[in-house]
Amino acid sequence: MFTGIIEAIGTVRALTPKGGDVRVYVQTGKLDLGDVKLGDSIAVNGICLTAVELPGDGFWADVSRETLARTAFIDFKAGSRVNLERALTPTSRLGGHLVSGHVDGVGEVLSREENARAVQFRIRAPRELARYIALKGSITVDGTSLTVNGVNGAEFELTIVPHTLGETIMADYRPGRQVNLEVDLLARYLERLMLGDKASEPSASGLTTSFLAEHGYLK
Incomplete structure (x- = not known):
């Protein structure tokens, strides 16, 4: 389980085909790996991955065909920036909401507009997820716990403050970008x-x- 509060921005450094699926190496930047062990879970853009190697400045993880088919992982390439969060512990603060790390669908950024110091995004979710998206409810976008500020059918709006823009990859979002969505558990x-x-x-x-x-x- 996760909270949706991003701890660091990492970088995909390698994507290696392996036995029909993919092994990925993520350099973790400022994320503290001191207490991370082999087999621990780390959310990468909201996708729960298992650390199978820990070379020091990052981790390797295996990505199954199921994950490749159901997430925006297919868009990753060497150099892609990604949101990172270690798994929730019993003593962690629940600053966001309960997040499983199991992506429900892929959405598309439709628009980006400046709103004073914040940025307003409009995102279209898959039709089958629309019933779970409620005004002022919670949704996870690329692993980030966010509040829905507007809903129109399968489209929803987010108002992102400067801190969130600086601490996540949302500053990179432009219309047409594919994003991982997890609805409220x-x-x-x-x-x-x-x-x-x-x-x-x-x-x-x-x-x-x-x-x-x-x-x-x-x-």
């Missing part, structure tokens, strides 16, 4: 719980308007 569990006994049925993939009406949530 509690929203996903709540949806599943509301299905009740129907959750055990093979076709129970999520809430529908007819289900909500049948159970008195819609009139």
Whole structure:
């Protein structure tokens, strides 16, 4: 688990094809690796990766085909800047929100506008994630815990203050960029719980308007 509070900006230094998937080397910059051991989890742009080698100034991790298919990892190349966060510990401050490091989908930055000292971004999420994105709710973008300041269908807006721009890779965002999205963990569990006994049925993939009406949530 993670908090979505980025600890450092790292740099992808190598991408090596290996047995049908990829091994990546990430140089971790100011991230303190003093207590990181082999097998520990580190979030890279919101993707939970396992450290398999620790050469000193970074770590190597294996990236599965599933991760390559479901995230914006495919856009990484040597020199790409990435957000880094070590896994949450029992004594960590939960400054953001609970983040699993399991990317739900890839979004696209649609616009970037100056807003006083902040920057306003508009991002389009995959349609199937729209129901989890709520005004003033939490969302994770490339591993960063953020507050949704506007919603219109599958599009949402973020207002990013100077500190966040300086401590994450969001300063690099331009229209057309692909970003990893993870929706609020509690929203996903709540949806599943509301299905009740129907959750055990093979076709129970999520809430529908007819289900909500049948159970008195819609009139």
